[in-house]
Amino acid sequence: MRKPIIAGNWKMFKTRDEALQFIYQVNQNVPSTEFVDSVVCCQAPLLRDLVKRKGENLAIGAQNMHYETNGAFTGEVSAQLLENIGVEYAVIGHSERREYFNETDESVNKKIHQAYRFNLQPILCVGESLDIREANETNAFVKAQVEKALKDLTDEQVSTLVIAYEPIWAIGTGKTATKEQANDTIKEIRNVVKELYSSKVSEELRIQYGGSVKPANIKELLSMSDIDGALVGGASLDAVSFLELVEAGLKK
Template sequence: MRKPIIAGNWKMNKSRDEALQFIYNVNMKVPSSEFVDSVVCAQSPILRDLVKRQGDSLRVGAQTMHYLDNGAFTGEISAPLLESIGVTYVVLGHSERRAYYNETDTDVNKKIHQAFRYGLTPILCVGESLEIREAGTTDPYIKDQVVAALKGLGTEQIKALVIAYEPIWAIGTGKTATSEMANDTIRAIRGVVKGLYNDETAEAMRIQYGGSVKPANIDELLSMSDIDGALVGGASLDAESFLALVNAAVKK
């Protein structure tokens, strides 16, 4: 059994006070990490504040990082810094980073390798546009993303990696892929990993769904065979909503 993982991607939201209030509200209520991994990914200036206050069953993640240790990269954040302040997860290759900051598959691959060098668990985002979905080329498009992102990784790294399938057309739009559509694509992603590595590795790796996930649809999504959790945007900003999502994952 793969342990489910619910990760909240707060994006550019929450002040320090709002973020701390969230942590205080969920720390004693979030289910045990024995049953579900619960993660919140916040803006970099407040990461240390959140790590210092995280409970035993809540972990903190970053929303991006650079693939080099240091250098003249104004505004970036490094993996060694994230490791030094106790961050344990990092979202990489999110569609917004790819679209707005021109991140390529090669960049994402470098970042994944860098994350593992510093003991960070990467959450790799892949997903297609509406045009690609309507053209019927979703599976080959995402296969190319996955193959490029995983280049050079060993089997133990693949087992530790988390992939988040996020159809771009469903992020923040209120539209959600049907649970069957999401599961079919996630099963195809697992098939790509089987082809690159082996059955055991692919079956051990966790794959989330992301794209307008909320308490109203989380049960149906998690009932699918290959969906191991969710990468959640807006619904993760409210403490009660986030708790509803992680509690739903326990039932999986």
């Protein structure tokens, strides 16, 4: 059985005071990591504050990182620094990073390799636009993203990877892929990994769904065979809502 993973992606929301208030509200109520992994991914200036104050069942993740260890990259954050301050996860290749900041499949692959060098757990994001979905090209598009992202990774690395399937047309729009649509595409991702690696690796790999996930629909999404959790935007900003989401993981 794959352990569910629920990750909140706060994007560019919350001041320090708001972030600390959230942590104090959820710390004592997050389920044990024995049953579900609970993650909050926040803006870089908040990371150290949240790492210092989080409870033992909550992990903190970065929303981005650079693929070089150090250098003249003004405004970037290194994986080495993230590891040094106690960050455990890093979201890599989110569609907003790809669209607004020119990230490519190649740079995503470099970042995943770098994350593993510094003991960070990558959450690799893949997903298609509405035009691609309507042209019935979702599987081919997502397959190409996965193949390029996983280039030269080992079996052991891929088996511990988290992939978040996020159809771009469902992010922040209020639209959600049906549980069948999400599960079918996630099955396809698992099949791609099976072709590249092995059945064992593909079965150990955890794949989340993301795209307008909220307490009202997370249970039906998690009821599907291949959906192992969720990467959640807006609904993860509220402490009560976040706890409802992670508690849904207990019933997976």
